[in-house]
Amino acid sequence: MHNNNNELILSAPLSGPVLTLAKVPDPVFASGAMGDGIAIDPLNNTLHAPCAGVVVHVARTGHAVTLRADNGAELLLHLGLDTVDLQGSGFSILVEEGARVSNGDALLRFDQDLVARSCKSLVSLLILTNSQDFQVLPITLKSVKVGEPLLHIVPKAVNGARAEEQGLGDEVRGQIRITHRGGLHARPAALIRQTAQLFTSKSQLHFAEKSASCDSLTGLMGLGIGEQDEVQVSSRGADANAALQALLNALSSAVNDDRHAAAPTPIVQRSRVAEAGVLHGVCAAPGLVGGPLFQLAALQLPEDTGGHMAEAQHQVLNTALEQVRSEIRGTLAHARKQNNLEEEQIFAAHLAFLEDPTLLEAAHQSIDQDSAATHAWSQSIEAQCKVLQTLGNPLLAERANDLRDLKQRVLRVLLGQDWHYDVPAGAIAAAHELTPSDLLQLCEQGVAGLCMAEGGATSHVAILARGKGLPCLVALGSSLLEQPQGQVMVLDADGGRLELIPDSERLEQVAHAQREHLQRRARQQLHAHHPALTLDGLRVEVAANVASSSEAADALKGGADGVGLLRTEFLFVDRQTAPDEQEQRQAYQAVLDAMGDKSVIIRTIDVGGDKQLDYLPLPAEANPVLGLRGIRMAQVRPELLDQQLRGLLQVSPLNRCRILLPMVSEVDELLHIRQRLDALCVELGIALRPELGVMIEVPAAALLAEQLAEHADFLSIGTNDLSQYTLAMDRDHAGLAARVDALHPALLRLIAQTCSGAAKHQRWVGVCGALASDPLATPVLIGLGIRELSVSPPQIGEIKERVRQLDAAQCQRLSTSLLDLGSAAAVRHACHQHWPLS
Missing domain, CATH: 3.50.30.10 (Phosphohistidine domain)
Structure with missing residues (x-):
């Protein structure tokens, strides 16, 4: 819609919440480098024209369209952030360059789920790329629907000619090869324009017999410069040399954003200024x-001169290997006591490598051929590393680093070097x-x-x-x-x-x-001991996951409202016999004592399958994660669970002790343990048994939550296992771990069903899995009905502060809508929009 004075009203090209550019999670857009404008978090899958005009540019990768309105305003419509990396996947362009479009015409369609999963954000931009000539006045910052008034565009007064008429100085030129993935798309083009506008000289980019002013974003993108294309830059004016160097550096900065690209080498035909140093890598x-x-410094081996006594070298190597094995066993024991599963698994793999017959045989064969133990061991490791690196599998190639770790450790022992940086x-x-x-x-x-x-x-x-x-x-x-x-x-x-x-x-x-x-x-710690109340007065318990009485004491100091999960495995591992009833009672009592007057939820032993005990031999299983673990162990060794329940029933005061059963998948399992617990209470003369809860960590338990809640006193969701069982992805699989996301809508539906089923019997539901420690998930969990979060002790203050920022009623309304999304990425994106992290 136009006014008589060349003003223009732009309508919303998408439906969804409106954001100012400052809130866009991208520094180029947020800084205004591309121009002034507005952002929308799209709820629909089609981008529409915000006004009548001509299509002057369509991105090669289909994620952006530029229109020129009849009053001269140039409008970049950019779908999502970093979507150029998709190389067109998920986008369907509906118009061609040069086409005339009317207000509201469809410009492109996109696969919301695919794009949300694959790019940084779905937040989309409407940018006035020649905003030096126009003023942008927002009409609304609330949610909009396609076609509703969004922006008012007003021409600025002309301030006279810029320095284009200056004929000062000769033209200077330089050239550079573009190695940025995707070529010269909107973001690097914006950096070039922003740099050019710092100088009075006029600069141009030249490619394939075409040229464009560095002041023009659409002109730069319209050159169609792709990856590996070589371009020329020219500058003319009083500060031409400085402008040229700055532009070449800006191009280098833009292309270097690709972490894997080789650094470009500018070829400048006048003076040369070195770029400020930045090395680009991958965030680990x-x-x-x-x-x-x-x-x-890396460890260096002395030259091997030969003439060794083989028997002595064999002995030296065996002694060094055993010393390193002993050190690793110590690291393993520490990791288990701290319940650090990832560290435990890594060093368990190292121990297995040190017992690998292929490695050991190769090393000993080299010794038999007159190699020193140092060189024999080094050569054996490097040979295996080479095998891993030539398989074409990047994950296996990375495992070679674990082998080199072992090479270094054993060599340090063999060389008698003190391993200390x-x-x-x-x-x-x-x-x-x-x-x-x-x-x-x-x-x-x-x-x-x-x-x-x-x-x-x-x-x-x-x-x-x-x-x-x-x-x-x-x-x-x-x-x-x-x-x-x-x-x-x-x-x-x-x-x-x-x-x-x-x-x-x-x-x-x-x-x-x-x-x-x-x-x-x-600040969070200062208020960590205060209750976590939402803005509308809902109390959420924030408890701690611990594995010992010392951790429980630290949690109490950190403001924990109780222990939401005590893992009892620390009592059972790294020993030759099971702890007796008295030892267990003392350990559980110590945790209760450490928590003052707070309640403690104690999970019964969760071993079996992939967590073996030396004194509990079990048959090997093809898929241990789906085998004998958790409460299923009671079917094989009921005396272990009986002994643990006896120890638990003798703590004081018993009413502060709650018992939690892992890996329950049907009501009969719960009823069997409950009957056994009642019988032990009678046997020990206990009038009132402690509360008995069920862990919801397999989909069957979530689907049966209503039936389980009829016989349990509370439910606690273990999101780690529930995620891997629901998504059929091993959470320890290096290639899949990043996709095992508990904010997947399927998981949220199971959590919602669990809370709904428990509410029918007035039972409360907590979360003790890793999702409870994720502040982005806090409003979702509260909205779905969770009333207790058991988190890593250092995060108690952070999660309590997060709860205090939320309105529980709003959380409930918005969380329900998340259940209809198609992926974890879409859920996380929506969470960032609804409840931004400070």
């Missing part, structure tokens, strides 16, 4: 830190590739972050770094190893960047972000 563990770089606290440790053992030692020394020339985001080091909360970048390239020792750098793992020469302003910015994080944690 998120975080932002600054600190001095500390290069870790003298790394200053607060440093950023750099290496060609770190090993899990390296990481544990570096954590103890207080490093601020990790970066590696190689490595992968699914490696065991990456898993451990995430668990330790240590920012980590991998695949930075060999340039990392050339950086000077002690140089202060910024490790921006979230952005995949290692900033080699940050200025004082950037360092202060990073320090400020870190201070804000610490202040936020301090």
Whole structure:
């Protein structure tokens, strides 16, 4: 719709909540680099024309269209963020360049579910790319439907000619090869335009006998520059040299956003200015830190001169191997006591490698052929690494790093070297590739972050770094190893960047972000002992998951409302006989004593299947995750559960002890244990048995929640196992772990059904799985009916603060709508929009 003075009213091209650009999770759009405009979080799957005009550009990958309105306003309609990476998948363009369209015409369609799963965000942009000529006035910031008035476009007064008439100085030119994935699409083009506008000189980009002004976003995109195309840049004016260098650097910055692209080499025909150094890598563990770089030197072997006594070398190698095995067993025992499953599995694999007959035989054969034990072991490992790396499977190739970890550990013993890095606290440790053992030692020394020339985001080091909360970048390239020792750098793992020469302003910015994080944690801790009440007065219990009395004491200090899950396996592992009734009673009593007057939920032993006990031999199972585990063990060894129940029934006061049964899948299992518990109460002279709860961790239990709640006193959802059983994905599978997301709508439907079934018998429902510790999920769980969250102890304050920011009635309304979405990514996207994380 037009007004007589060339003003223009733009209608909404999509339906959905409206956001200002500042709230768009992309620095290029949010900064206004592309121009002024508005964003919409789409609820429909078709993009419509916001006004009448001509289609002047259609993105090659189908994710964006640019219109020129009749008053000259150029409008970029960009669907989603980072959608260029989809290379057209999920998009159907409905118009051609040069076509005339009317207000409301359909421009493109997209597969909402596919795009939401595959890109950073579905948030879509309407940008006025020539906003230097127009003013953008929002009409509404509420939710809109397609066709409703959205923006008022008003021409700006003309301020006279810019420096285009200046004929000062000669033209200067440079050239560069574009290696950015997707070519010169909207985001890098916006950076070029923003850079060009800093200078009075006029600059152009030239490609395939076509040219475009660097001031024009649509002109730049219209050149159709693809990956690996070589382009020329020209500048003419008083500051042409400076403009040219800045543009070449801007192009380099844009292309380097691709973490795997080779750095372009600008060819400049005048003076050359070096780009400020940034190395790009892959985020293995998120975080932002600054600190001095500390290069870790690799272990070097002395030359093997031969002439060895084979028997002595065999003995030396065997002794070293046994020493390392003993060290790893100690690491395993510690991981089990801390209930650190990921760390336990990684080092259990290392122990298995050290007993691998292929490795050992190869090493001993080399010794028989007159190799020293050091070289024999090194060659044996490297041969196996080469096999893994030539299989064409990146996940298997990353496992080679575990073998190299073992190579280093055994060699250090063989060489008699003290395995110790003298790394200053607060440093950023750099290496060609770190090993899990390296990481544990570096954590103890207080490093601020990790970066590696190689490595992968699914490696065991990456898993451990995430668990330790240590920012980590991998695949930075060999340039990392050339950086000077002690140089202060910024490790921006979230952005995949290692900033080699940050200025004082950037360092202060990073320090400020870190201070804000610490202040936020301090503020959360200050209020952690207060109840978690929603804005409309609903009380949510925030308890802690613990595995010992010491952890329980820490949880109480941290503000826990109780223990929502005590894992009793810590009593049963790493020993030759089961703990007797008295030992168990003392251990459970210690946890109750550590929690003051708070209640403690104690889960009965959950072993079997993949968690074996030395004194409980069980037959090997083809699929142990689906085998004898949890409460099913009572069918095989009922005396173990009886002994545990006796120990539990003798704690005091008994009314603060609640018993939780794992892996229940039918009502009869619950009734059997309940009858046994009642019989033991009679036998011990106990008048009132403790509350008995059921873990909801298999889909059958969720679907039978109403029937289980009739006989149980409460239900507790274990989202970790429930996720893998529902999605048929092993949560420990390196290639699938990222997809085992408990915010999948199928999981949410099971949680909703569990809460609904429990409510019919006035039973409360809690969550003790990892989802309870995810602040993004807190409003969803509250909305679906969860009234207790049992979280990792360090997160008690954070989750309580999150609860206090929410309106429970709104959570209920919005959470119900999430059940109709098609993927976990779509749910997470909606959660970010409905309940942004501060």
